[in-house]
Amino acid sequence: MKKRFLSASLAIILTTSVVIPTTLQEVRAADETNSVVVAQEERISAQEFLNLAVTALTFQHGSEPMRQQIIGQWVKAGELTDLSSMIKRDEVARILVRAINKEEKEASLAEYLEKANKLGLFNGVVSTEFISKQDAVKILNNANQIKNGSNNEGVKEISVEDFMKNPGNFGYELSPDGNYITFASAWESRSNVFVKKMNDDSEPIRVSSSKDRDIAGFFWKDDTLLYLKDKGGDENFHIYSTTFNGSEEKDLTPYPNVTVGILSGLQGVKDEILIMMNKEDATVFDVYKLNVKTGETTHVAKNPGNITSWLADRNGNVRVAVASDGVAGTILYRDSEKDEFRPFIEVEAGDEVMPVAFSKDNQYIYATSNKGRDKVEVVKYDLKGKEEVIMSNDEVDVSGILYNADQDKLLYGAYITDKTNYQFFDEDFEKLFRKIQNKLGVPESELGINDYNKEMTKFIVSVSSDTVYGQYYYYDSTTDELKELATLSPWLNPEELAEMHPISYKSRDGLIINGYLTLPKNKEAKNLPLIVNPHGGPWARDMWGFNPEVQLLANRGYAVLQVNFRSSTGYGKEFLQAGNKQWGLKIQDDITDGVQWAIDQGIADPERIGIYGASFGGYATLAGITYTPDLYAAAVDYVGVSNIFTLLNTIPPYWETMRDMFYERVGHPEKDKELLTAVSPIFHADKIKTPLFVAQGANDPRVNKAESDQIVEALRARGVDVEYMLKDNEGHGFANEENRIEFYNAMVKFFDSHLK
Numbered sequence: 001m002k003k004r005f006l007s008a009s010l011a012i013i014l015t016t017s018v019v020i021p022t023t024l025q026e027v028r029a030a031d032e033t034n035s036v037v038v039a040q041e042e043r044i045s046a047q048e049f050l051n052l053a054v055t056a057l058t059f060q061h062g063s064e065p066m067r068q069q070i071i072g073q074w075v076k077a078g079e080l081t082d083l084s085s086m087i088k089r090d091e092v093a094r095i096l097v098r099a100i101n102k103e104e105k106e107a108s109l110a111e112y113l114e115k116a117n118k119l120g121l122f123n124g125v126v127s128t129e130f131i132s133k134q135d136a137v138k139i140l141n142n143a144n145q146i147k148n149g150s151n152n153e154g155v156k157e158i159s160v161e162d163f164m165k166n167p168g169n170f171g172y173e174l175s176p177d178g179n180y181i182t183f184a185s186a187w188e189s190r191s192n193v194f195v196k197k198m199n200d201d202s203e204p205i206r207v208s209s210s211k212d213r214d215i216a217g218f219f220w221k222d223d224t225l226l227y228l229k230d231k232g233g234d235e236n237f238h239i240y241s242t243t244f245n246g247s248e249e250k251d252l253t254p255y256p257n258v259t260v261g262i263l264s265g266l267q268g269v270k271d272e273i274l275i276m277m278n279k280e281d282a283t284v285f286d287v288y289k290l291n292v293k294t295g296e297t298t299h300v301a302k303n304p305g306n307i308t309s310w311l312a313d314r315n316g317n318v319r320v321a322v323a324s325d326g327v328a329g330t331i332l333y334r335d336s337e338k339d340e341f342r343p344f345i346e347v348e349a350g351d352e353v354m355p356v357a358f359s360k361d362n363q364y365i366y367a368t369s370n371k372g373r374d375k376v377e378v379v380k381y382d383l384k385g386k387e388e389v390i391m392s393n394d395e396v397d398v399s400g401i402l403y404n405a406d407q408d409k410l411l412y413g414a415y416i417t418d419k420t421n422y423q424f425f426d427e428d429f430e431k432l433f434r435k436i437q438n439k440l441g442v443p444e445s446e447l448g449i450n451d452y453n454k455e456m457t458k459f460i461v462s463v464s465s466d467t468v469y470g471q472y473y474y475y476d477s478t479t480d481e482l483k484e485l486a487t488l489s490p491w492l493n494p495e496e497l498a499e500m501h502p503i504s505y506k507s508r509d510g511l512i513i514n515g516y517l518t519l520p521k522n523k524e525a526k527n528l529p530l531i532v533n534p535h536g537g538p539w540a541r542d543m544w545g546f547n548p549e550v551q552l553l554a555n556r557g558y559a560v561l562q563v564n565f566r567s568s569t570g571y572g573k574e575f576l577q578a579g580n581k582q583w584g585l586k587i588q589d590d591i592t593d594g595v596q597w598a599i600d601q602g603i604a605d606p607e608r609i610g611i612y613g614a615s616f617g618g619y620a621t622l623a624g625i626t627y628t629p630d631l632y633a634a635a636v637d638y639v640g641v642s643n644i645f646t647l648l649n650t651i652p653p654y655w656e657t658m659r660d661m662f663y664e665r666v667g668h669p670e671k672d673k674e675l676l677t678a679v680s681p682i683f684h685a686d687k688i689k690t691p692l693f694v695a696q697g698a699n700d701p702r703v704n705k706a707e708s709d710q711i712v713e714a715l716r717a718r719g720v721d722v723e724y725m726l727k728d729n730e731g732h733g734f735a736n737e738e739n740r741i742e743f744y745n746a747m748v749k750f751f752d753s754h755l756k
Contacts, residue, residue, distance in 0.1 A: 042132040047083040049092060049136055050075070056140040057099050057147065061597070062512045063504035065395050066418060074098045086130050089113065089122070092139065096121055100147040119146055148525070154557055155496045155521045160748060163552040164740045166191065167488040172460045172472045175220050178453030181460075181474070182225065183486070184215060189737045193218045193227050193242065198458075198474075207242045208249060214735050221265060221273055224292045226252075228260070232699045233731020235259060235652070239275065241292055252295040255279050259654060263287060264312040267405065274300065274312055281305075283656035287318050300337070307332075308657050311365070313358040314405070320344070320355050320365065326660030331355065333383070344385050345371070349664070350573050352376060356401065360408035366390075368398055374572040378413050391423055397570050406454055416570055418502030418514070419445035419544045429456075436461055436475055439482050445544070460485075466500035466518075469546045489548075496521060498554035500544055505597040507566075507590050511578065514571070515563035515594060516542055517603070520554045528559040529755040530604035532595050532624075536615030538579060538587065539665075541568040549744065556748055558610075558755070561598055565590035567665070580665050581672065583644065584623040584679030591620055592628055607633065608755045612747070614638035614733060615703060622681035622711060625690040634754035636693045636747050639703050639732055642711035643682040645669050652701045685714040693723040693750045695743055697730030723750060 044052075050071050060066045074095045080087075090109035093116035097103050102119060106112045116122060121142050125135045166186035173182050179198055184191045187206055191214035196204040208215055208227055216237060218227035228237045236259045239252045253260045255277070263274040271293050276285035287301035287310055301310065301318045308329075311320035321332040321341055331353055333344035347353050353369040363383060370376045371387075376397035378390040391398055391413040399420075402411040411429045412422045422444055424430035437447050442463050450472070451460040459475040469488035475481070500518045507513050519525050531553055535542045542562040550560045564571065565587050567579020579587050598604040611632050613621045618640015625635045641647045648662055648669055663669075667676045677683055692715065696708035708724070715722045725746060727739050734740050 042134070043086040043130045044133045044136050045084055046080045046087040046091065048133070049087045049131075050083070050095070052136055053095060053099060053140060053143075057143060059501050059503035059517055059601075061504060062506040063514060066502065066504055066514070069417065088129055089127075089131055092116075092131060092136075093121065096139070096143050100143050102146075121146065150522050150524050152522070152524045154523050155555065158492070158496065158552075158555050160552060160745045161741055162489070162491055163548045163555075164737070164744050166737055167469060168490065169194075169486040170470065170472070170488055171218070172462075172474075172485055173218070173220070173451045174453050174458060174460060176222060176454060178455075178458040181485075182218060182220070183472075184218070186737070191215050193225065195225065208240070212729075219262070219265070221292050222270070224271070226273075226292060230259075230731075232729045233697050233733075233735060234699045235701050235731060237261075239290070241295075250295065252290060252292065253277065253297075254295075257282065261285065263310055263318075264316060266312075266316045267314075269316055272316075274316065274318070276310065278654050282653035285310075285654065306657060309354075311355045311358070313362045314360055315362070319358075319362075322347075322353075322355070324657060326658045326662070327664050333385075345381070347371065350577055352573075357403050357405065360405070366401070366403060366410065368401070370397070370573050374574050376572075378410070390425070393423075397572060399570060402449065404456065407456070416541075416543060419443075421445065432477060436473075436482070440473070464546055465494075466544060466546060467494040467497040469548070492551075496555075497551050500547070500550070502544060503561075503597075505594065507586075507593050509586070509589075511566060511575070511590070513563055513565060513590050513594065515561065516544060517562075517598070518547075518550050518554045518560040519603075520557050520559065523557065525559070525601075525603050527605040528603060529557065529608035529610070529751075530559040530561060530595070530598055531610040531612055531751065531755075532561045532563070532591060534565065534591050534611070534613040534617040534620035535562065535568070536613070536617050537569070538565070538567040538583075538616040538620075539569050539576065541570045552744060552748065553751075556752065558751070559598065559603055561594055561604075563591055563594040565594075581667050581675060583619065583666060584627060584681075588620060588623050588627060591624065592631065595631060610634040610636075610751050610755050612636040612638070612751075613640065615640065618703070619681075622688075623679065625692065626681040626684050626687050629687055629689050632690045634693075634751055635690050636695070636750065637708070637711070638695045638743075639697060639700055640694075640707065641703055642680065642707050644676045644680045646706055646710070647703065650704045650706070682710050682714060685711065686718065688715060688720070691750075691754050692720075693725075693747065695725040695734070695747075696727070697732060697734065698726060698728045699731045702732045 054060055054067045054070050058070055090113040094112040097112050097115050106115055121139055123142055124138050169183045169185045171184040181196050181198055183194055185194050188211045190210050192206055192210055193208040193215055194204040194206050210229055213229055216228045225242050227240050230237045239260050240249055241252055242249045258277055258279050261276040263276050266273050271291050272289050275288050275290045277288055278285050280286055284303040284305055286303050289298040289300055306323045307321045308324050309322045310318050313319045317337050319334050323330045323332055327349045329347045330343050331345040332341035334341045345353055351371045353367055353371050355365050355367045357366045365381045367379050368376050369379045377392040378398050378401055380388045380390055393415045396415050396417055398413050399416050400414045404411055410425045412424045415421055437444060440463055446463050446465045448462045450462050457477050461473050461475055462470055464470045471487045472485040474483045474485055498518050498521045500516050503517045504512055504514045541564045553560050567576055567587055595609055599606050609632050611621045611624045618637040621635050621637045622640055622642055625632050694708050694712055696705055698705050712722050712724045730739055734743050
């Protein structure tokens, strides 16, 4: 193209009328319609280029903090000190080489420019020191093509079985003395517990023999191995003990219709642990001491009817209780088990204060709290209730802490923005973490510290990402030995799996909605069939990482959209409460707005949109095809709610202390009768025209079988053909391998028949 010289006045008009594209679709359009090379006045500033690059090369279109975080990864300290100045060609090269993950050992701007030229980032752009806005659009389109590297042929199809069968050995833990290692692995198609001696070539020994149900979890008490299991998904978990050779297994809590929770391992107390059981009253949990050798239980603390959780001090004495009516409450404290509980901290509606541990001297209580603030922070209370904030984050809640009881130290706090991040409190532990991280060559968000021995010299660590299911390693800090233990689903090749991209967009009423978009591998992100996958809860959130069902759908050529709509946890009190009494309303709007965002980006084909979700996600699926029936071409409801009245009437008895929370957040069946009628899909089944597939576990204690029965019967009464998969040996979701495989095979077949 020949240069076209313009008068100064015309150049100014064109400069002021150029609009920086705000969506990838607009970037493409700008490139396709651009046919004029403009004069020097149209140079682009560093800030303008960075804003355009974040829009074009990422999916962060709504969250300014996330955009700035990305820019911070592309521009290091001391670079581009004046963002208002015109950006130079070599500076663009450095930014984009980093942005498309092609950075190696480049040190100078000249080296970055050489790399950019080799990659073809400046193809079709006239060689000048500065770049124009139109040049920027071309360069960013080049960058996108290089980054995606797609020939639009997709990847080979991977079987449902490979994604959904038991992944191998997982859940590695060390015995307290560090001499044995335990893990779960499949036997008779069920997850069971295995034990192996450290630094020994002998074969692992299976110590549990469950054929009906996966082991739900396991842990050590001194030299005794304990595990938890329910029956058929009823969530009435019992504690079992097992010997090292597996010759004797014993149900230590053999009470019908009772579920058990672990309160404290009672370190230093021989053969006894503290547990919670709803044995005396199905609606509340009392505290018991359990002898893990004999199964003998001793009643320790009686629940008056409003205690939702307990905390024992370092001597095993229950001294903190959380009382709540489901909305507001009180943290109670006592000096000893002989004393009466007294109010310690008042918890108002919307507040969350969760005691985590006593300090070693029992003089302080560590907790997470959002009392008097929007975000959950790490705090420490003295015994008079005086608070000291230890860790906070302006953007998100603190998601967890690692406290070492033996050293009486907080080692780190974790928080999740787009991915998991850590804030360390112990210098030695951070050095150890970084050493392991460097050995494995992974970002901190992909590394987990799973377990360690008492001396903190032996560690179980894991690596997981969006394309790596999981890898376990053993690390000995005394010898600096790092040994791989297992890879989950080693038959899955990460190179053939799809990346999960963090996204953000603004809802129709201005809230920033974060989420994730997984695009099929080796396919152009244009006019794809899309499945939106709302999460359960709704007081939960989707996170970045490996997700077998998302990978399955992406492998079949679908883009998968997961959104953390209002009421999702992790983004502060105000964001969560914005979803109160908004089921089927603004929560659903957030999901719909996410679908529209994907359509506006040119990613999703508006004629091939599906929706699939479990639990609350199943409700959102039904609400989607009820209230926006023209948006979806296919829907899968997995253990989802169809009638909020019957949901509230059938919650498990041990959720009774949370009933008022449901009324506050969802609605009251009498006071909000009109609202709940309006947002229960069962009462509006006549609006549903989207093909529907429903799956349900007969023993589901949370979302009863009747929830699925109702909607299926209502639609079939209208002559609508609904596929219905019911499993008599499952509960809230299918846990048994053969049922998982059957369900996902049916789901893929269903979506393929309607969206392809």
